[in-house]
Every structure is written in structure tokens, then in C-alpha cells.
Amino acid sequence: MRCEICEHTCEIPEGKAGRCRMYITSDGTITERFAGSYLVRYPISIETMPLLHFYPRGKFLQVSTIRCNFSCTGCVSEVLTRATKKFGPALTKLTPDEIVDRAEAEHCLGxxxxxxxxxxxxxxxxxxAETAHSRGLLVGCSTNGYFTESALRRLLPFIDAVNIELNGRSDEEDQACGAEHAEPVFRNIRTLFMNGVHVEVAVMHMNGNxxxxxxxxxxxxGISPAIPIQVMRFIPLGSADLSLEPSIHQSERFCDTIRNYSSFVxxxxxPGSPYLNTLCPHCGEPVITREMLGPMGARIIGLxxxxxxxxxxxxxxxxxxASGSFLEEGMMGGYRPTRAFEIIQAILTCLDVTDDTACARVWLDFMQSNYINELHKKIQTIDSYYEIVTYLAGLTGREAKGAELIEHMQARAGFIQDHVSALPKPRVYYMMGTPFFALNEGRFETRLVEAAGGFSVNRDLPRMGKPGITVTPADLERMDPDIIVISGLFSSPPEEVMAFCREHGVCTRAADAGKIVSMPPSWDFGNPRWILGLMVLANALHPEVFQFDLDAEADTFYRKFYGMPFVDAQPNRSFFRPDPGAAGPNELI
Structure with missing residues (x-):
């Protein structure tokens, strides 16, 4: 039997699955494996989807299932798009009317x-989509746009907006993600646009593409210069190569080039880049100002x-x-839940949880108990982080390994805290992306600064954001840190931070003295490797007391909890276990 939904058009033998693992042939008929079943469903602001020119600040109900028909490098949703056996049991079966009821109860536009x-x-x-339309709600999706013409024709009457993710124009770029040809995507964009569907396009900018x-x-x-183009600066998640990540400055210059052809880029x-704002094409003044809200997300802060x-x-x-903005709870909103999924998976990896049944039990508990909200609270302090480890270890029968992990972290954290109590506290500013994006004072990174014997000037921020807020040069000068720490996620090289401060005339003790610390990826938030980040901070804040051999400490950690020496590990790897998706194209997994 041949599947006619996407352009892969998989030939699916009896009892087997197609490339995406979500369709099987049974009794001569192709059926959806998890029909009417959802992983997440909660309200979001439309800018976190993200759509920027469609009902701005509107509140919508976001839904998802699992898996994908592409395999793109650095996918932000990798943890849930490549693990059918782990996430399948966590899906909840709901009727279309039940989903629409939830949207209406939450006062969502669609x-x-x-x-x-x-x-x-x-x-x-x-x-x-058909049920939602029949009840007066709007419908949209984020998609790679690889539908067949017949599938898209079935969907067209019931869809109002799409964000289509493009890999490039040549077949080679799509083939890198597992597709055959690029043209079907552009064909579908033209079809959607000509049929009155609101279209925005997302492209990934990485070094060399x-x-x-x-x-x-x-x-x-060429279809329309008014179609908004969202340039996603490549972030090396999963096993992606760090060298593919362009600097923010490089991506801004690339946006300038695209603006020669498109009106809205x-x-x-x-974080901190003004290139998230909407500028008037006539006079160049900002019409809408925004700041980052997690991976691939934004929020309006001026209009x-x-x-x-x-x-x-x-x-x-x-x-x-909309007259006001809806602000999601905790780690909800757009692609921010993927960070929660990654945190759980990172801990499970350190606990050596490899059994699909045990993983499935975790994800089922995670979704049914709404642990995503509890997780957001518990990842904000060191002590409550240990509680997460204990909880997951008990859920998977890995109590001994959990105790070993906690003991390893407590020994080092305790040693540091015992030696800093009487020391002077350097003023530390924790930034993300550019110096003009400050992390919230309540985040875990601030707790690390304090545990390492510093004072977090982020406590003086005028408001809160997710994960932080955009600040002005005056704000930064007022905080006047002794040391600037660059987040391990959405990072920038120290030399670029220094150049940024010089360019904007920012005078602080840290910038003037060049005291800028760059945190390695996944060493300061979520992943158990934060214990290594704490030692980075201790060395930087109090070099007169601490001289941790970070290579040796990393090697000890990697051998204990990843089963490999540090030198053999790619420094940007998230240490997710390989997904069984590497099996043959028709294997049922």
C-alpha cells in the first residue's frame, strides 16, 4: 500500500510502518497508529508558535502529537520527534469536540x-481542523510543507495560517533532512498563499548555508515580498556540530541581505537583537517591538x-x-516545552535508563500528572534539583544510580559553598545572546552564581520575562558588574560581547577589564552537567581559592554517568540515547 499524505509516498507492506513510523498497513488499509491522540494541549500566545503577522498577541490552543517525516540536524523538537516507543504511551486520546471545548473554555481564538x-x-x-472551523475557531499549523497535492487540497478549506519551515532551495538541502525534492514545498506555499491562507516562512541560518x-x-x-520571513539562528542542540552556529552579528548581517528582497525579516x-522588531518599510521606525521568549519564540513588548x-x-x-498579551505558565508556550523534555531526558541518561518501557513510564507519568509545571519550579534551586533526580530514579528503579549522581553533585557543591561563605562577593551579570538580554534573577543560573560566591546583579532587573528581558545600556551601566557570564544556551563568543559593549559605548567594570566568562553548552541549566558549570564559576569568581581542573572533573563525570571519557565526547552532544528510528524504513517501532 502506498501512503499519499506526504511526498515520501511510502510503500508500506502489511504489518509494517512508513518512514515517519506513524502509519501502518493492516488488512490492506493504511491507518494512523495513534489516531485522535495528543501529547500536549495548552493555551499559548501566537508569537510563541511563532506567527508574527497573524492576530498579534492572540491566544490559541496549541496541540501536538509525536514524530516527524524529516530528520533535520539540530531539530529543536528532536527529543519528541524521534522516539515513538517512549512517547507513544504518553499520548492522550481525545475527540475533536473535546479539544475544541478546551479551546473555547480557555477563550482561545483557535x-x-x-x-x-x-x-x-x-x-x-x-x-x-474541520470541527474547529465548524464551531467558528481559527486553525493553523507549523509544518515542513511536504504534503502531497491531494492531501493539501483536503486540508485547504479548514486552515487559516501556516508557518512553513524551509531548509533551502536545492534538492540537496532537503535530502539532508531525508526528503527527495524541494519543489513540492514551494508548490504548496504558492497554493496556500493563492488560496488566501496566511503564510509565514521560517528558514534556518547556519554557517555555510x-x-x-x-x-x-x-x-x-517572488510569491510575495510581504510574506514574513523568520530567520532561525541555528542552535547546536542534540548531536549537532558547534561550528555550524553563526554569531548573532553574522545572522543580523544575513538578515540585512534578505531584506533586499523581502519587506519583513x-x-x-x-536574545537582545533588535532584529525581532517590525520596522516600517516606509520610514524605518519600529511599529512593533519584541523580545525573545524561549527557542523560536517571541513576545510583544511595545506596539x-x-x-x-x-x-x-x-x-x-x-x-x-489583541489589547493585551497572554503569558504562558512555567515552561509552556511554543517550543519551550521541548526544554522540559530535554531536561528529563538528560537526567534519565545520567541514570543509565535505556529501557523503552521504563522511559515510557516516565513520559506517561510526566504528562498525566502535569509534572511539567512542577519541573519548572524545581529546576530553579540546587536542592530541589536533587528532588527531581530522586523522583525520576524512583520512577525508573534506578535509586542507587540516582543516589550516586546526587552524592557526586553534593560533594562538589558543598565544598564550594563551605569555602565562599566568608569571601567578598563579586557582582555578576548573567546574559544570554547579547549583553542587552539579561536572565531572570529567579533562574537556576542565578543560584549557581550565589553558590559560587557571587552577587547576582540580575536581581535588580526592572521586570521579568522568559527566560529574561531586554535591557538598555543604561540598565547595564547601572548594574555595573565585575564579571559578565555568557549563558551556555543562545550563546555568543566573549570577543563579540566585548565588541558589542564597545560599539554601544557600555562602560562597566567587567567590560573595561575584559572579565567575561563563557559557559560551555548545557553546563549551567537543566542538564546535570550544571555541577561542572558551578566549578567554572567558582574558578572565575574566586581564583585565589579555587583552581578546579575542569578537564579532569569533566572526565570523571562523563565516565561515571555517560560511560565514556570526556575526550571522546563531542562537547556539544546532549547525550540522548540513539533513537530506534535508525532501524529499517518499514520497521514498526
């Missing part, structure tokens, strides 16, 4: 399918009334602009 590819749950999404991405953007501009995954520039230009948005 329903958005994102986090994973809707084509792998096509029947589920189509039924939901500029020519490919620019060619794709030029073709999109935005830069994501770049000209009704989206009309002072010069009189009306911003071309679909739908009305």
Missing part, C-alpha cells in the same frame, strides 16, 4: 498544531496603536491585534 509535523497525524489534524537560504528567500519574495534565537506607524503606514497583519 487551535495551532506545532512542536511536531502535522503530516504524520494527518487524519487527526484534519478531523480537528547562506547561499541556499538566500535562494529560498528570493523565491518566497525577523531574527529568532538571538504603535493598532499597528499603525507614526508616519501613517498600516502594518499588513491578518486579523485584529
Amino acid at each position: 487551535i495551532m498544531f506545532c512542536l511536531n509535523e502535522p503530516a504524520v497525524s494527518f487524519g487527526t489534524f484534519l478531523d480537528l 547562506e547561499e541556499e537560504v538566500l535562494a529560498a528567500c528570493q523565491e518566497i519574495a 525577523y531574527l529568532f534565537n538571538s 504603535q496603536p493598532l499597528g499603525v506607524c507614526a508616519c501613517g503606514y498600516h502594518l499588513p497583519v491578518t486579523g485584529s491585534i
